[in-house]
Amino acid sequence: MATTITKTKTLIGKAIRRREDPRLITGTATYVEDIKMPGMHYAVVVRSPHAAARIRSIDTSKAASRPGVVAVFTGRDVSNVGPVPCGASLPGLRVPHHTILATDRVYYAGHPVAVVVATDRYIAADAADDVEIDWEVLKAVADPVKALEPGAPAVHPEWPDNKAFDFHQEHGDVEKAFAEADVIVKQRILSQRLIPTPMETRGVVAEWRAADRALNLYSSTQIPHLLRSMVAQMLGLEENRLRVVAPEVGGGFGCKLNVYAEEALMGFVAMKINKPVKWIETRRENYLATIHGRGHVDDYELAATRDGIITGIKLRIIQDLGAYHQLLTPAIPTLSVLMMPGLYRTQNICADIVGVFTNCVPTDAYRGAGRPEATHGIERMVDILAAELKMDPAEIRLKNFVQPSEFPFPTATGLIYDSGDYAAPLRKALDIVDYQNLRREQAEARKQGRLMGIGMSTYGEICAFGPSPATPAGGWESATVKIEPSGKVTVLTGASPHGQGEETTFAQIAADELGVDIDDVLVVHGDTALVQYGIGTFGSRATAVGGTAVYFALQDLKAKIKKFGALLLNSDDVTLANGQCIDNKTGASKSVQEIAAASYRAMQLPPNTEPGMVSTHFWEPPNFTFPFGAHLVVTEIDRDTGAVKVLRYVAVDDCGNILNPLIVTGQVHGGVAQGIGQALYEQAVYDENGQLITGELMDYAVPKAHMMPWIESDHTVTPTPVNPLGVKGVGEAGTIGCSPAVVNSVVDALSPLGVRHIDMPMTPEKIWKLIRSAQ
């Protein structure tokens, strides 16, 4: 009998090294680009060089006659393929018909117009240059504010006002709050367009198995099952004839939470040419034609009492949607509205969103998706209010927090905050930096003429998407756990992790619950032919929702193990612990492995029990979870150049229970890196003709390792009552908490010069100009 089994509850909470890492860091993992098939063909997409133009004609004859080219398809050839889907719905939403290839007109630079298929990728690229298109170039508009002006070029001629939707939400009596306010502060705050920039660009391999009438689609996606449903519909193929595989996915950050034209297009091509076809997006295409994030122009007003109690918030969002709705485009700013009160108690809110079409690639979910914008706005406004009232920014936050006794707390925007002690991470962050002393140091530095800043943000976020009624395609997640006859454990998760480490954390859960060795657990995901239907990984949901599904499947199995164990031990009183089913009377035991084998051998079956040891669970969460935290940033500005130096970065995050601190810290680090990118470096810049100026990594400044500060990551732990694991989610926390803390710090540094607000990215030149104009 095996006696060396790992003890129960020893893995959860431990910094277990990620089991997926060896293959990733040794270059042996299989990404879409690594898939090779006999007879593979290669596709290159011909894209519009113009942001707005009519297509007078397309001549593909020269391209088609190049040796090695097997097919060229244009918009007319794919007219039977359904449109690129938008999964979001809003009252009165205008949805442009989004064909997978343009037919008469293009709407953004990078718009797919044709696809060239050849026996070799280089031939396909050369032939793509041979496609001759007669363009009638039209006036474009890339700036959402300008797009709303009368007389602006119409992105879609049928809607000359360029509005996709107006959205309004209010609660309480906001007009009264503002009428009675002692103080009102107002500020326009921008959350600039960002380019998600996963290390692996998108890519698709499509293989048509004509004999089986079945299509295999390998795509770098966060949502293999949803992709299967939607691409099947677009192609008019039965869903059970389409298999989607998300192999190793080299980063998504939301930009692969989508259904793209090229995914259906490659399916179409493979079915047409009856050969496997591969398309790998180049970095330039990734910048031009994969969704961008953010793109907000936000006008905030805060009403408050003299002693700093926030009594009302008004917000008007101008959301740059780009030219089309991708999967969730119009829904993203509504998340900003949901989170606009932040961690604060006020019940009087009023929000408007204007969704604006521009001649740019669509915006959609990018790490945080709507919540970074909301957090940036409210956390900047609270600092502006504190400055107006000459209050300490920590003090004003502590005055306005929802209190621990108030949970579950209904917010003005209709959410129910689950649990929290919002002051705890702030107090911890203040302790870590010895705040009072740090303020004294700052006063000293200021006397010497140094520009030192201390900034904080106390963020709340909405995670674990989500209850199905509030999530476009269902918000549950699925898990199957199988104990094989040998006793090895296989976990099939409907979440499709792509860097978040669930191959490790889910194995920790299974090993702890069953009392087996973690090396006996394999976590499988990302293949619709292997895994039951699932939703995917986004919105910090995989562990909180998908992990809970695993947990419940394990509970079923544990009950079944005990039934078989009782039968084998001939006992009616057994306990399952440490991988052993123990007869409480005699002390005799059977291991989980022995019991699993017996369940398949099925010589005897317990009453009303089927053979085998498999359980599938679809878990529907009763609520979102609401992680929170405090980030505190100390900066110093180089007075001569305007350069920002981050002297300290303290992140105290409360994501509920922590299953694996190593993975949580990694998520915080990555999130903060993207937050710092937004705060200091990154911005997608289109010129007035709709040309993307930052179209390369040579011009779009993703922060590199040497540009990152040391991050002091710490936690408070407030479990959520929403799921039995008590986990809230941490994938986006770093990004959400970061940018306002950095901006608040820099504004604080420059406050002696009268600076009150700075928009991102805070480039040295921008800050130098502020310093110069103050002098």
Place this chain on the structure above:
Amino acid sequence: MIPQTFDYTAPSTLDQALGLIAQGAKPLAGGMSLIPMMKLRLASPEHLVDIGRLPELRYIRDDAGVLRLGAGCTHYEVETSPLLRGKCPLLSETAARIGDVQVRNMGTIGGSVAHADPAADYPAALLALEAQIVLRGAKSQRTVAASGFFLDTFATALEPGEIVSEIIVPVEDAGAGTSYQKMAQPASGFALVGVAARLRRSGGTIVLARLGVTGLAPHAYRAASAEKALEGTPGTAADIQMAASRIAEGVEANADLHASADYRRHLAAVSAARAITAALARTA
């Protein structure tokens, strides 16, 4: 991102390489600029000759009072060479500020110099060092001063068929002080502005000042007026400010997405003051 078709040859000797280059082939060294341009189809050479692997171009040696660097030395080799660090620290310091580790492991000094990007780091140092650049063709060899080499944006004294084969820099006097100060463009790592300073002091007076500037103008240049302002002074803070304020004299400053002309001019003055101050502190 997918270049046009090209031929590739990796000859084993420099003579073979020069023979092919004389016939119109394009030399490839570290590929840090040429390959991105090819991937963007901004350059479409029909034939690449890989000179980055030639051992003949890979040396750093002390030769009777001067230091000779083969053009194939990587930035990392220049950065870490004990010989350069001891006898020409400005070049090592400059190499250390180029791009990132991956770029420094691949890119070569000859490639960077020949490409003559107006924001490359080396040209500032080579001008301050009054370096000599050896140009070789299949049947020719000549040496030009750095000051006569960088002619315009991406334009140099190289004739068709020639490559940069060697860089010659002086062995620095024991008493000299040097420094390279740069503000990097955050995406590419190139210099928004970089200033290399090389100073000698005698009896409390600056007797030699050499200031090379990159990033500011269509090509790297020596700031003669600033040098003149500094020479003969004791190098007080006021002297330094005076010299720094002349760093951009007579220059039309570049402007792009990453920095306006005004800001570049300002950065040049700040970088110059910092480079002069640091270099002075290093003089004996």
